[in-house]
Amino acid sequence: MSIEPNIIGGKPISHSVACELRRFTCGSNVASFGVDWKKTGFHFYSMQSPYQFGLHIHRDCTRGLLMCVQAYLIKKIIFKYSSREEILRRDVLHPSEHLREEALVHAISEMIWQAGQGVKACVCLLQDLLSFEIPPDYRKDGFTEKLTLFEFSTFDELRGFIKIHKDQDSGWVCGSGSHDYEINALLNPSILEDSGETELRLLNASEECSQTLLNLLLTGKAVQYIFNGTQLYDDEGERLLVGSMLKTPKRPIWVTITNRVNYGLLFSTNPDLVSDWRVEHRFFLHYYTGLVSQKKDVTLTIDTRFGRRISRKGKREADKIPAMEHLILSKWSGAEVDWNGTPPFM
Structure with a gap:
């Protein structure tokens, strides 16, 4: 040896x-x-x-x-x-x-x-x-x-x-x-x-x-x-929410996980997005997966000014919201998400 x-x-x-x-x-x-x-x-x-x-x-x-x-x-x-x-x-x-x-x-x-x-x-x-x-x-x-x-x-x-x-x-x-x-x-x-x-x-x-x-x-x-500080489950054992310190980092960059297996990166090139609430009215987010299947740049437009358009189809239509949009809505509730011509994906 x-x-x-x-x-x-x-x-x-x-x-x-x-x-x-x-x-x-x-x-x-x-x-x-x-x-x-x-x-x-x-x-x-x-x-x-x-x-x-x-x-x-x-x-x-x-x-x-x-x-x-x-x-x-x-x-x-x-x-x-x-x-x-x-x-x-x-x-x-x-x-x-x-x-x-x-x-x-x-x-x-x-x-x-x-x-x-x-x-x-x-x-x-x-x-x-x-x-x-x-x-x-x-x-x-x-x-x-x-x-x-x-x-x-x-x-x-x-x-x-x-x-x-x-x-x-x-x-x-x-x-x-x-x-x-x-x-x-x-x-x-x-x-x-x-x-x-x-x-x-x-x-x-x-x-x-x-x-x-x-x-x-x-x-x-x-x-x-993933929550802030110390928390305890309530009697119902409800799932604990992601803490605000992860949702609002020092720089507008978020590692995302949808459906437990699909990793991605949402980020903005505007440093004011996480420090000036006025910038959150309408802004752009780049979405990157790093996979070879993503052939072109994906830029999402997020608009929080007028609220999300409510469909008459109600829950059936809500169930079709892409997982990535659900994730974005957990940060910007009620926002309208425009994929700018790109078919929504994870």
Whole structure:
């Protein structure tokens, strides 16, 4: 059995941390990542596509993670500029190849740093040989036992490290597996030690992102719920509503899930949408799924001024409202949603 010496600046993962990592991710220290997590990487669409800002999103277990990264990527591409006028002048949805690569590095770094509560971060790199002697009761997965850990105390150090290893290894972006990022996010000590939850699991029984993992990726907090603060179910056990802090983020970007499996991204290029109620009278939202089936840009017009047109067909017509519109109406009640010629989809 060969144990590889420390990569300069890093230390091999220990047996105990490797077991805890697998338990926290997959629910058991003998469980491991599925094929989807090991084959999927971060791939941009070509510069000739309508989505120069966009990552390929696959219909597999990794789609939730990729869409969360896409949200932070959009945040960096659009809102690095402070005013709406400058955003429009820069044509931000058509970034250069250099700009979008820089935005990806920043997005991943920001999400990892956020998971460390803005104090410290831990990043892993996969090495060829084992990091510890394998005991008889440990089931190898070809990944967890080969990690080397690197700790950072400043954001700039973290971002520099991510950039260097991205540039040196193109496979990091194209094909090394998005589970690398998931592991990096939850390796931060505040996640493993101070989550405050005893039965957290980041992947569900179908190996897809749990609500806990989605919250970790979007907010840096590994919690199971989506409401504000602490709430209790009432006697009827009614479903708790999404909290206002998720519905009204600092930037007009929303990760959406319809029918439990269809991920998307709604976003506006107008930063005032979440800070000036007058802008909410009539505005535009871009809708992005990242799927190859979405051939062109989808822009929705949301009008809250006159209320939604009431159909004489009543409930039968209401049942035909697309799931995405129902989601939009949960934020802007009574709004009229115009798909601008695009057949409504998820």
